Amino acid sequence: MSPSIVRRLMLPALSLLLIACGSAGIEHYRDKQPQLVPEAFFRGPLTAHGILKDRSGSVTRRFNAELSGSWDGGIGLLEERFVFDDGEVQLRNWQLIPIGTDSGAGVRGFIGRAEDVVGDAEVRVSGNAMFIRYVLEVAYGGDTIEVNVDDRMYLVSDRVIINESRLSKFGIPVGEIVLTIIRPPASPHHSAAN
Template identity: 50%
Template sequence: MNKLFSFLLVTAVICTGCSGPSIEDYADKSPRFVAEEFFSGPMKAYGVVKDRSGKVTRKFIAELDGSWEDGRGLLREKFEFDDGEIQYRNWQLVPASQKDISPRQYVATAGDVVGNSTLSVAGNAVFMRYVLEVPYKGRTINVDVDDQMFLIAPNILLAESKLTKWGFNVGEIQLTIIK
């Protein structure tokens, strides 16, 4: 019985310690991120992909172009990796909450994303979690992605994506988007 109690206590402490910051923690931070402004027009992104040990395995440059019509956004992305691979992703962004509610939320979908994602915005932060279909050894696997992005200047967004499979770290993406 003592061993079971100890195990449950340690598990509870570990799970509590693993929870990261909440989007609401950034509600008073500036500059304020407004999706309809930042994700509008051409942008360029520069980034790296890291494996689970933190080693950079690939780098990329991406061209992004955003547009909005009737309150709905389209963010077109073209990634060019240093090994010659090119990937495309088109995000559809549909407001899910009122403009004056924090965090502001959008339903986000893309062709290689499983189901819907929620993009949440508060202050200078943008958080999004989704399941991405990733090509791997001639097949496709699903990877959980936890994006945290921060507007550090009106035209610069820093992003970090943690990639996990079955709860285990499998990699990370770091990038900078310049408007």
Template identity: 55%
Template sequence: MKKPRLLLLAIALVCSACSAPGIEDYADNTPRFVAEDFFSGPMKAYGLVKDRGGNVTRRFVAEINGSWENGRGQLREKFEFDDGEIQYRTWQLVPADSGTQSVRKYTASAGDVVGTSIMSVAGNAVFMQYTLQVPYKGRTINVNVDDQMFLVAPNVLIAESQLSKWGFNVGEIQLTIVK
């Protein structure tokens, strides 16, 4: 009876060692990300879209303008892709109860996002997961997005987004936002 328990314990330890860091793991990192400060005023973003094999399929530049009123934020984004396509997105950010002192949370929604997402902030990190409606071959498909953003300097935010469909990796986005 001891061997199966030891085996289960060993498997649990190995699996926990391989798990991805949570937002709380970044709580002590600086510079501290404050959504109301960073997401205010004009910003410029530069990014790459990669397919599941890691090949760059598109490049883009985005103009972002953030504003806050009565504690609620709005991010207006205009993406210009290298193939001439232009996309617009407007995020609504509303502070939410975080339940902890080290993690601040906001509800986040946009017109092409299915439902409402939770944006979690701790230290220099911002994590968000949502389902994005993406134009694809003349129709719209839902793609799951797992965003991890890190403030690396007071005016520079670097983001990596993993894209998946039915649990399978379909690509990634790398993005740098400069305030």
């Protein structure tokens, strides 16, 4: 095998290794403020606004979404309705089931489930961050394919989360989603009641 072929094969592998080594774990955010409490943030109406990028970094789609969160007996339900710039509408209902806290690391865990998620999603929360890893069924060429998703959400104010999602297939990056989730301002009536 020629040295140039070896270099071409090694470069993507080294890039993935560097990305994996440089990625901070959820524990890194333990003391970051404001603290993200899913039961408080994902309650009531929210909106989301974002873009989808292909693997080259080009924006391929834009979307806006309406979300509604509720909690019953400690279990959360987040109903999502996405509207894309080409008119496509996607619905997803996330169920968040608490599975405990690692108090030593300051990490809370949930199981996440949704209609187009294969198996259970791993949800971890610490400080101002919430990481979700799952396999998503995506429509592609008249069929569906499974894509690995690594969601990383960061609460930047009491009303705003910035979310970055890395999409991969067979360990190879295939795209990215960047979105902002916004809670509406509390009404005076709502503030007085709490």
